[in-house]
Amino acid sequence: MVSATQSAVSSAKVMQPSSLSADSVLNFARGDPTMYRAYWEKLGDRCTVVISGKDLMSYFSDAGNLCWFLMPELDRAIRRLHRAVGNAEVGEDRFIVVGTGSTQLFQAALYALTHTDKPDDEILPTSVVAAAPFYSSYPEETDFQRSKLYKWAGDAYSYEGEGAYIEVVTSPNNPDGAIREAVVNREGGKLIHDLAYYWPQYTPITRKADHDIMLFTFSKATGHAGTRIGWAIVKDKEIAMKMVKFMELSSIGVSKESQFRAAKILEVISEDCLNPEPNKVVNFFEYGQVVMSERWEKLREAVKASGAFSLPKYTQNFCIFTGKDTDSNPAFAWLKSKEGLNCDDLLREHKIVTRGGKNFGVCPSLTRISMLSPDEEFNLFVERLAAIKGSNSNGSTNY
Amino acid sequence: MVSATQSAVSSAKVMQPSSLSADSVLNFARGDPTMYRAYWEKLGDRCTVVISGKDLMSYFSDAGNLCWFLMPELDRAIRRLHRAVGNAEVGEDRFIVVGTGSTQLFQAALYALTHTDKPDDEILPTSVVAAAPFYSSYPEETDFQRSKLYKWAGDAYSYEGEGAYIEVVTSPNNPDGAIREAVVNREGGKLIHDLAYYWPQYTPITRKADHDIMLFTFSKATGHAGTRIGWAIVKDKEIAMKMVKFMELSSIGVSKESQFRAAKILEVISEDCLNPEPNKVVNFFEYGQVVMSERWEKLREAVKASGAFSLPKYTQNFCIFTGKDTDSNPAFAWLKSKEGLNCDDLLREHKIVTRGGKNFGVCPSLTRISMLSPDEEFNLFVERLAAIKGSNSNGSTNY
Numbered sequence: 001m002v003s004a005t006q007s008a009v010s011s012a013k014v015m016q017p018s019s020l021s022a023d024s025v026l027n028f029a030r031g032d033p034t035m036y037r038a039y040w041e042k043l044g045d046r047c048t049v050v051i052s053g054k055d056l057m058s059y060f061s062d063a064g065n066l067c068w069f070l071m072p073e074l075d076r077a078i079r080r081l082h083r084a085v086g087n088a089e090v091g092e093d094r095f096i097v098v099g100t101g102s103t104q105l106f107q108a109a110l111y112a113l114t115h116t117d118k119p120d121d122e123i124l125p126t127s128v129v130a131a132a133p134f135y136s137s138y139p140e141e142t143d144f145q146r147s148k149l150y151k152w153a154g155d156a157y158s159y160e161g162e163g164a165y166i167e168v169v170t171s172p173n174n175p176d177g178a179i180r181e182a183v184v185n186r187e188g189g190k191l192i193h194d195l196a197y198y199w200p201q202y203t204p205i206t207r208k209a210d211h212d213i214m215l216f217t218f219s220k221a222t223g224h225a226g227t228r229i230g231w232a233i234v235k236d237k238e239i240a241m242k243m244v245k246f247m248e249l250s251s252i253g254v255s256k257e258s259q260f261r262a263a264k265i266l267e268v269i270s271e272d273c274l275n276p277e278p279n280k281v282v283n284f285f286e287y288g289q290v291v292m293s294e295r296w297e298k299l300r301e302a303v304k305a306s307g308a309f310s311l312p313k314y315t316q317n318f319c320i321f322t323g324k325d326t327d328s329n330p331a332f333a334w335l336k337s338k339e340g341l342n343c344d345d346l347l348r349e350h351k352i353v354t355r356g357g358k359n360f361g362v363c364p365s366l367t368r369i370s371m372l373s374p375d376e377e378f379n380l381f382v383e384r385l386a387a388i389k390g391s392n393s394n395g396s397t398n399y
Numbered sequence: 400m401v402s403a404t405q406s407a408v409s410s411a412k413v414m415q416p417s418s419l420s421a422d423s424v425l426n427f428a429r430g431d432p433t434m435y436r437a438y439w440e441k442l443g444d445r446c447t448v449v450i451s452g453k454d455l456m457s458y459f460s461d462a463g464n465l466c467w468f469l470m471p472e473l474d475r476a477i478r479r480l481h482r483a484v485g486n487a488e489v490g491e492d493r494f495i496v497v498g499t500g501s502t503q504l505f506q507a508a509l510y511a512l513t514h515t516d517k518p519d520d521e522i523l524p525t526s527v528v529a530a531a532p533f534y535s536s537y538p539e540e541t542d543f544q545r546s547k548l549y550k551w552a553g554d555a556y557s558y559e560g561e562g563a564y565i566e567v568v569t570s571p572n573n574p575d576g577a578i579r580e581a582v583v584n585r586e587g588g589k590l591i592h593d594l595a596y597y598w599p600q601y602t603p604i605t606r607k608a609d610h611d612i613m614l615f616t617f618s619k620a621t622g623h624a625g626t627r628i629g630w631a632i633v634k635d636k637e638i639a640m641k642m643v644k645f646m647e648l649s650s651i652g653v654s655k656e657s658q659f660r661a662a663k664i665l666e667v668i669s670e671d672c673l674n675p676e677p678n679k680v681v682n683f684f685e686y687g688q689v690v691m692s693e694r695w696e697k698l699r700e701a702v703k704a705s706g707a708f709s710l711p712k713y714t715q716n717f718c719i720f721t722g723k724d725t726d727s728n729p730a731f732a733w734l735k736s737k738e739g740l741n742c743d744d745l746l747r748e749h750k751i752v753t754r755g756g757k758n759f760g761v762c763p764s765l766t767r768i769s770m771l772s773p774d775e776e777f778n779l780f781v782e783r784l785a786a787i788k789g790s791n792s793n794g795s796t797n798y
Binding site: 030032033034036037040041043044045046047048049050051052053054056057058059060061099100101103104107111120123137140141144145146147148149219223224225226227228229246249250251252253254255256257258260261265268 | 429431432433435436439440442443444445446447448449450451452453455456457458459460498499500502503506510519522536539540543544545546547548618622623624625626627628645648649650651652653654655656657659660664667
């Protein structure tokens with residue numbers, strides 16, 4: 001399997017966003033959410049943080065808290081935002097664990113769910129599964145340390161192993177935007193819910209998610225990927241403690257500068273959601289929804305003009321955040337070659353780099369395309385896509 | 400074994416630095432370097448960073464660099480500082496890999512040195528050793544993931560295993576401040592040099608260190624532990640690439656806010672070292688040296704007054720940074736009970752929490768005491784220490 005991260009990184013090296021031309025290679029393999037930059041620019045100084053040399057020096061943020069490296073202002077900001085959006089249960093009995101992105105927290109959750117004091121030769125590794133198509137980095141993130149505690153066991157739909165397993169439920173799903181539930185549902189199973197994209201700009205918020213371990217990430221929520229802040233909302237105290245232990249051993253906590261800034265930005269978003277004023281800009285999620293919706297419209301037009309591809313169809317749902325029926329506008333487009341061609345290869349011929357279906361555990365006629373690139377790149381992409389003609393171009397654009 | 404991190408964390412919870420009294424429990428188990436705060440306060444706005452909502456959004460810092468998430472300004476600042484201090488070789492052919500503290504980089508180095516494409520059942524785990532007394536977190540950091548690639552194998556002095564091994568060389572050593580070299584020296588051995596304390600405030604800089612993998616950390620260099628920035632200087636390109644790969648899989652890079660701030664602070668230090676001006680405050684290392692030297696003097700006086708303890712003796716050496724013969728003033732005191740009592744227990748009876756010898760692979764008559772606590776705590780500590788009387792109090796204070 002091609003390493004998804006590696007292919008994204010190496011392809012990033014060939015792209016020069018500042019000098020786009022008809023010949024430029026466009027990288028849509030990675031989900032770098034830089035398109036939200038325009039919004040944060042509009043907000044001017046409202047989200048600015050100032051940190052002097054003497055600030056944020058100690059390892060400790062809140063020694064009395066179970067998660068001793070979590071800054072109290074970030075804890076508050078996370079809970080307030082979830083309450084404002086209505087997308088996750090964050091009652092006083094839930095524990096927040098902060099991580100260096102949700103990537104680190106995914107590994108902390110695997111550790112917490114499989115930790116044992118047994119000697120090595122008595123350990124049976126727990127199987128880790130996810131329904132295909134699954135996020136392309138799960139297999140490698142699970143296996144790269146060669147842990148005796150857990151191992152990647154592939155597609156949850158075809159999982160037939162005995163004993164302990166962990167199912168990762170990604171909803172909305174990366175790559176295809178589908179709303180997901182657990183599929184194995186056997187005794188002894190444990191669940192990690194990756195809710196990175198369960199925000200109003202991507203999908204209607206239909207209910208307050210309330211699962212054992214829920215992962216969120218600042219990068220997909222607001223676009224600040226470089227900040228590397230993720231958080232887990234955890235029901236069970238023992239599991240939360242083990243996740244904190246993982247974070248201690250893995251990196252002795254999480255950057256305070258990043259926590260401080262994330263807290264500030266999340267507070268501004270919550271404030272604008274809860275206390276809108278006529279002369280303020282729209283809140284971040286409304287903005288995101290408009291931008292994503294425009295992009296999806298352009299993409300669907302290009303797919304129609306081409307005739308060579310199809311896209312998933314999403315049904316409208318009532319969104320409790322916006323208070324109206326709302327479309328899904330996923331962060332990725334899951335594009336299919338109608339003729340069953342290798343879709344990633346086909347697009348690379350047109351200098352569009354995507355992440356092919358095989359990375360996600362499915363066939364190569366599908367490929368994943370980031371919908372979060374800068375405007376200029378996105379517009380060039382849809383232009384090129386529309387110009388790709390299939391040998392049979394009169395089919396439906398949905399499947 | 401008591402978890403060193405856990406004991407530091409749980410003991411931190413009982414300390415209330417703002418309300419110290421004769422009854423207060425003093426936590427000297429952890430190495431939280433908050434005592435440098437006074438210096439950074441003196442510098443006023445010179446190290447202040449301002450980050451607006453639109454800044455530092457992308458995952459990528461320098462897509463053309465091997466370490467694609469390393470900010471170019473931090474790369475430059477690290478190299479400039481090492482050149483100013485003379486403590487490590489950072490020629491153009493050396494690779495810098497940034498991490499979430501040197502803790503994460505230690506694990507990245509283990510991964511890079513043992514990575515293989517072999518199937519699980521063909522892997523022989525590489526032994527990881529360090530000469531006792533060794534840093535108390537190495538065993539747990541090595542083993543917590545239960546990797547098939549490597550395993551903790553204890554004291555390097557007594558290591559008799561066959562085949563591949565990794566020796567961690569910590570110099571100056573944590574906990575005892577000793578200058579160290581590799582002790583196993585067998586074919587097939589690989590080395591990780593942990594040089595966290597190889598800075599002029601702790602030890603004379605006697606030569607430019609030049610090893611395969613050298614780890615440094617911002618927290619011990621400048622006192623900014625909460626920033627979670629460490630860096631590795633790596634000779635071999637393949638090893639550097641694997642360490643970068645580890646960082647990608649572990650946390651998709653490192654906080655940009657932290658990198659940005661670390662770059663700023665390291666630049667200010669370098670500038671003050673290279674271009675001193677009469678009306679400027681002394682450079683950070685000179686300040687650190689004075690403070691550490693005063694503390695060691697106070698500690699030695701207290702140990703003498705008590706009579707129940709002894710401390711290691713360090714020889715003066717010519718420091719190429721200061722240009723004169725200089726004492727060692729380690730970040731930790733490695734205190735011994737002259738009567739062979741459990742030193743950690745003895746101090747806990749006097750409400751001084753330390754980290755006992757067993758955590759470092761040696762006997763409990765020794766214990767480690769942080770020399771980096773706030774002034775008020777340090778002063779109360781030496782006062783209490785001086786008052787502890789042994790049954791025989793006329794011996795030497797050095798061993």
